[in-house]
Amino acid sequence: MLDYEMSNLRSAEKALERLGGSVAHARKPAEAGEFDALVLPGDGHFGEAMRRLDESGLAALVTDAAASGVPVLGICIGLQVMFEGSEEAPGVPGLGLMSGMVRKLDDAPAKVPHIGWSHVTWDPRCPIAPPDDQPSDFYFLHSYAVQPDDESSVWASADHGSTTFCAVAGKANVIGFQFHPEKSSVAGLDLLERWFGYEDAMVGA
């Protein structure tokens, strides 16, 4: 789990541990050691997140891992930095793991930041979508949302006011949640558990 000082990592860490994961923090690449998967947790400002990722060398760790097929999971700002840039920090390049930009949510008629629980609608191509009969409400806390250039990267969507935005973006071994699974009670823990299974399958492959 990358510790780039953007958020408290504790809940995400504890959620993964509860599911049987073994979580280590890395503030720089040397601290990462050997790992089966990378997690970018967080909330905060896109420009600040990228600055810390670049200065610590963690940005290169992520792009290398993603390119070599290691499972990478992003949460909230951890998803946003996977894209090419953000309206929150014009001119600051993102990690570019997926093509597209991060855009500000429309602040009418709904309130921004979007804080609270929203229903998430899954695309069948998402390998870890919950079964149809399971609850699919997740906790969001954000003012920006990713806009993948490639429609096939939109693995789930949600509505805020009259806007539909990308709630889960993915591409092969890379996946990111705009919501906070570690704050989404049973639905979130179940989702992380399915990611574990999927991640195991990829690591084993």
Added chain:
Amino acid sequence: MIRVIPCLDVKDGRVVKGVNFVGLRDAGDPVELAARYDREGADEVVFLDITASHEQRDTIVELARHTAEEVFIPFTIGGGLRSVDDVRAVLAAGADKISINSAAVRDPELISRCADRFGSQCIVVAIDAKRRSDGSGWEVYLNGGRLETGREAVEWAVEAARLGAGELLVTSMDRDGTKDGFDNELLSAIASRVRVPIIASGGAGTLDHFADAALHGHADAVLAASVFHDGVYSVAQVKQAMADAGVPVRHCAPS
């Protein structure tokens, strides 16, 4: 979706009011209670620390740390936070949001200092309001209703939001403890003037009251303490009643 939020009063690390639940190992343990509410379908939990001692900050930091390990819904901690440093300590320990009340009234710029540093989304300003007898709105009170401030609650709400509050927790002192329902007039007066979410507090007594706060008070969330702790209603019952009244709520699989 309208959020349903149980509130736990905590003193010296223990839940203050008796909690009437079957099967709890320790009915005074705030973390176990919060985890229980998580399983019942609560959308968030609020802890209000009323410890009056120099150790207060240490106890709430400890509470935040333990809660973050056991509870997988957002939680807010309020009570006695006076400075950016206090706020930072509680957020760093794992709280999703903090709530400030007296300190914000005494030093409104504290709201902007916290919002600039940590983002508005985690700064809740709590307002305790009581209807003025002359009909000129609502008076803001501190210290559990013992201290008048001379501020009008709707105006204070507008100022708090302008300074960067991400959310307002509005408690009606007139209704608190009465079980007569939320003060929807107060709530809607504030809701019509600010763009930030409003948490309704004070007065929940029947199942209808929760939906009313959303439909008539235009609240974005409803908070209650005793009706949940005393086992009068479960979170699931409240949500079902809200859904039946046409209020959107998060549904959970029964645990």
